[in-house]
Amino acid sequence: xxxxxxxxxxxxxxxxxxxxxxxxxxxALDLAGEAAAGxxxxxxxxxxxxxxxxSAVTGRYMSNLDVGExxxxxxxxxxxxxxxxxxFLSHVHHAALALTSHACDVALIVYGSTQRTDMRRPRTGxxxxxxxxxxxxxxxxxxxxxxxxxxxxxxxxxxxxxxQLAEVAVSARQWAALNPKAFKSxxxxxDDVIGARPVAxxxxxxxxxxxxxxxxxxxxTRSDRARDLRSDAAFVLGVGEAxxxxxxxxxxxxxxxxxxxxxxxxxEMARLGPDDVDVVELYDAFTIxxxxxxxxxxxxxxGEGGPFVSDGNTGPGGTxxxxxxxxxxxxxxxxxxxxxxxxxxVRQVRREAGARQVEGADVALAHGNGGxxxxxxxxxxxxEAAL
Amino acid sequence: MxxxxxxxxxxxxxxxxxxxxxxxxxxxQRCVECSAAIHYPRVLCPVxxxxxxxxxxxxxxxxxxxxxxxHGRDGAPGHAIVLVDLVEGFRxxxxxxxxxxxxxxxxxxxxxxxxDDPRLIFERAELT
Numbered sequence: 280x281x282x283x284x285x286x287x288x289x290x291x292x293x294x295x296x297x298x299x300x301x302x303x304x305x306x307a308l309d310l311a312g313e314a315a316a317g318x319x320x321x322x323x324x325x326x327x328x329x330x331x332x333x334s335a336v337t338g339r340y341m342s343n344l345d346v347g348e349x350x351x352x353x354x355x356x357x358x359x360x361x362x363x364x365x366x367f368l369s370h371v372h373h374a375a376l377a378l379t380s381h382a383c384d385v386a387l388i389v390y391g392s393t394q395r396t397d398m399r400r401p402r403t404g405x406x407x408x409x410x411x412x413x414x415x416x417x418x419x420x421x422x423x424x425x426x427x428x429x430x431x432x433x434x435x436x437x438x439x440x441x442x443q444l445a446e447v448a449v450s451a452r453q454w455a456a457l458n459p460k461a462f463k464s465x466x467x468x469x470d471d472v473i474g475a476r477p478v479a480x481x482x483x484x485x486x487x488x489x490x491x492x493x494x495x496x497x498x499x500t501r502s503d504r505a506r507d508l509r510s511d512a513a514f515v516l517g518v519g520e521a522x523x524x525x526x527x528x529x530x531x532x533x534x535x536x537x538x539x540x541x542x543x544x545x546x547e548m549a550r551l552g553p554d555d556v557d558v559v560e561l562y563d564a565f566t567i568x569x570x571x572x573x574x575x576x577x578x579x580x581x582g583e584g585g586p587f588v589s590d591g592n593t594g595p596g597g598t599x600x601x602x603x604x605x606x607x608x609x610x611x612x613x614x615x616x617x618x619x620x621x622x623x624x625v626r627q628v629r630r631e632a633g634a635r636q637v638e639g640a641d642v643a644l645a646h647g648n649g650g651x652x653x654x655x656x657x658x659x660x661x662x663e664a665a666l
Numbered sequence: 667m668x669x670x671x672x673x674x675x676x677x678x679x680x681x682x683x684x685x686x687x688x689x690x691x692x693x694x695q696r697c698v699e700c701s702a703a704i705h706y707p708r709v710l711c712p713v714x715x716x717x718x719x720x721x722x723x724x725x726x727x728x729x730x731x732x733x734x735x736x737h738g739r740d741g742a743p744g745h746a747i748v749l750v751d752l753v754e755g756f757r758x759x760x761x762x763x764x765x766x767x768x769x770x771x772x773x774x775x776x777x778x779x780x781x782d783d784p785r786l787i788f789e790r791a792e793l794t
Contacts, residue, residue, distance in 0.1 A: 411680040413706040416785035417747050417759050420736050424747055432732040435769040480735040480766055528749055528759040529706075533732055 285548055286666050288375040289505035289512040292322025293622045296494030298611045299462050300395050307337050308349045310494030311391025315350055318496035323508055324385055329498075331356040331383030333370035337392035337614050338406075346389050356383040362522060363649020364562055366390075367497070367618035368656035372518040374499045384500065391494035392613035398490070414526055420479055422564070423487060425527035425651025427479040430567040432533040434481065436582065439570065441481055443585035445472035447566040448485050448608050450594040455605025457595065457635035462491050463609045472566075486566040488607035488616070495618035497625075513625040516551065516642070516661045519544025522654040530652060534582075538575035538646065538655040545644075545657040546577075553577040556659070557640040558627045559599060560620035562648040563606040569593070572646055573601070576657065600637045603627060617647030621658065628662040641665040674717045679707035682721070687784035690777045692724040694756055703755035726775040726786075727793055728752040733766035750775060750788055760786040 294317025296310035311334065319326055332354035336342040343359040346352070356377045360369050367388055374386035408415075419425070433439045449469055455461035467485070475483035505512035521540035524530045546552055553576060561572045570584030578599060579587040587593075593601035602608075604623040607616040624643035626632045632640075642661045648654065676682060676695070683706070686693035695704040699716035710717045728750040737744040746762040750773055760775055767773070767790065774791035777784050 414759050416781065416783045417761050418736070418745060419747055419759070424734050424736060427734040428732040428747070428749060431734055431766070432769055435732070477737045479737065480733075528757060533749075 284375050284379060284518070285516055285550065286514045287502055288378045288499055289502050289514045290497055290499055290621070290625050290660065291505045291508050291512050292318040292320070292324065292498035293625045294318040294321055294496055295460065295619070295622060296391065298460055298493040299491055301393060301492045303396060303400065305393060305396065305492070307339065307391040307393050307494070308345055309391070310393065310492065311336050311346055311389045311496070312349055314391065314494040314496035315387060315389050318387070318498045322498040324498055326350065326352065328385045329387045330354055331374060331377050331386035332389075333358045333360070333374055333386060334389040335359065335361045335366040335615060336390065337394060338397075352387070354383070362654035364564065364615040364617045365647030365649040365654045365656040366615060367621060368518065368645060368647040368658050369520055369654070371497070371499070371515060371621065371658050372520055372656065375515050375518065378499060378501050384504075386499040388497040388499070388618070390496070390615060390618045392615065393492045394614040395490050395492045414528055422651050423479045423482065426565040426567055427482050428527055429533040429571070429652060430481050430565070433567060433570065436534055437585065439585035441473055442469050443570070443589045444481065444486060444566040445469040446589040447563065447569050448472045450588060451563060451602050451606040451608040453594045454603050454635055455609035457633070458605050458610055461605040461610040462489050464605070482565060488564045488612040489609070491611050491613050493611045493613035495622050497618065497621055511629045511662060513628050513660050513662060514666055515658065516665060517545040517547070517549025517659040518657065519548065520656045525650055525653050527651045533652075534571070536571050536575050536652050536655055538572050538657065541655040541657040542576040542646070545659050549659040551642065551659060556642050556644045558603060558624070558637040558643045559601045560604070560623045560643060560645045561602060561606070562616055562620060562646060563602055563608050564612070564616065564648060566608070568648060569601060571652070572648070576644070576646065595635070603632065603635045603637060615649070617649070617656070620645035620647060621660070624658070624660040628660055628665070674709040676707065676709055676719055679709060683707050684784065686721065687777050688779065690779075692726050692775060692777060692786065693721055694724055694754065695719040696722045705756040705758060722754070724752050724754045726752070727791070728773055728775065728788070729793070730767050730769050730771040730773055731757060732769050733762065735766040748773075748788055753793070758786055760788045762788055
């Protein structure tokens with residue numbers, strides 16, 4: 280049953296909105312709309328054909344209602360799944376199911392955020408607190424402390440070093456230097472990372488993702504339509520979801536994420552394994568993330584993520600290219616980065632990634648994370664040769 | 667107010683925890699069905715789903731599972747946060763005075779009532 284989804288749907292359009300710091304006159308829905316227009320143009324599909332809508336727009340409690348209204352889309356299938364930064368990979372799963380069951384014919388997945396610009400707007404009061412909170416009295420710095428607690432534990436259990444964490448940021452920056460859209464592309468060293476302002480031990484500012492604005496959108500159809508639209512459709516080979524907790528004090532084991540489930544489900548659906556993957560796009564909210572996810576996805580053994588990243592495997596020219604766009608650490612991070620792992624995966628298997636193109640990229644793995652290592656969703660995206 | 671179709675035995679777990687902590691007790695729930703230690707408190711057991719839960723009192727003895735030191739900005743003081751595995755079989759977040767302790771450190775916790783909400787503060791101690 281689960282394998283029936285393999286290759287039945289495809290991503291036929293992708294686009295980013297303006298990224299970086301867009302200025303005070305632009306808002307999250309503007310960027311969501313700009314990305315949606317771009318993805319539909321990329322697909323060669325009219326907006327009027329969209330009948331399946333999926334979105335998670337920052338600051339919008341009823342995101343699909345806002346996006347539908349703004350874009351003038353009246354979906355017959357609507358899904359506003361909101362599980363943090365991995366939401367858009369979850370949307371790909373749900374869209375694949377909806378498309379294959381003919382609940383919709385053209386699915387649009389949308390994201391927009393002006394997180395960076397919002398910090399510079401007059402404060403109108405923050406969001407209402409989520410009550411009750413069992414962690415608030417300890418003044419955690421969300422979401423950073425969730426991840427720094429995981430890093431501390433990983434270092435304790437496996438001997439992962441401060442330098443190895445820094446290597447993750449250095450590798451991301453090397454890729455970012457090849458991406459003209461990257462927010463930061465100046466050279467970065469391990470010493471720079473370790474010597475930056477400390478935030479929450481063991482992290483400095485340079486272990487933490489950027490705070491930028493940005494939007495992204497994806498258009499999906501069933502594969503027969505996709506082949507009529509374009510010769511380089513990016514097929515959804517496999518996708519898997521998992522979440523085990525919300526707050527970090529409820530996470531069973533801080534060194535093993537629900538990625539072990541999401542990854543296994545995606546690989547099983549795709550009938551592929553880690554050795555079949557040509558390029559990897561991981562949600563790198565913090566430097567510990569790629570280490571955890573490379574382990575949990577089976578690219579290296581548990582505990583060996585630190586040595587794996589510090590041996591130069593993941594950078595340009597490495598054996599396993601990881602975060603070829605520069606990642607959330609150096610390219611773009613508007614708060615829920617997951618959609619950009621998908622957009623870069625599509626561009627890689629379409630062979631249109633320019634200076635950062637991975638040679639022979641037929642199968643890409645996109646992995647989203649949400650909350651505090653809470654939600655994990657893995658997708659395997661491939662071109663016609665990968666089917 | 668109408669009654670629930672399936673009334674649970676502990677309908678107001680947060681308020682009950684705050685009441686017990688304000689009396690200096692490190693309270694948690696124990697599932698009568700599967701014996702799981704439950705924290706934070708709930709209306710049903712997150713392991714087996716049973717609603718027959720009883721309140722118990724923890725000693726405060728435990729081991730640091732992980733820790734982090736949150737640095738202050740612009741000269742403000744920082745503070746440490748710990749995750750502690752208590753001997754009764756559950757994990758809590760807690761406060762810690764000074765630099766973040768290493769995972770594996772044996773600790774003793776107590777309820778502090780010096781702020782708006784009762785909270786757990788841990789310190790180094792030999793487990794007996």
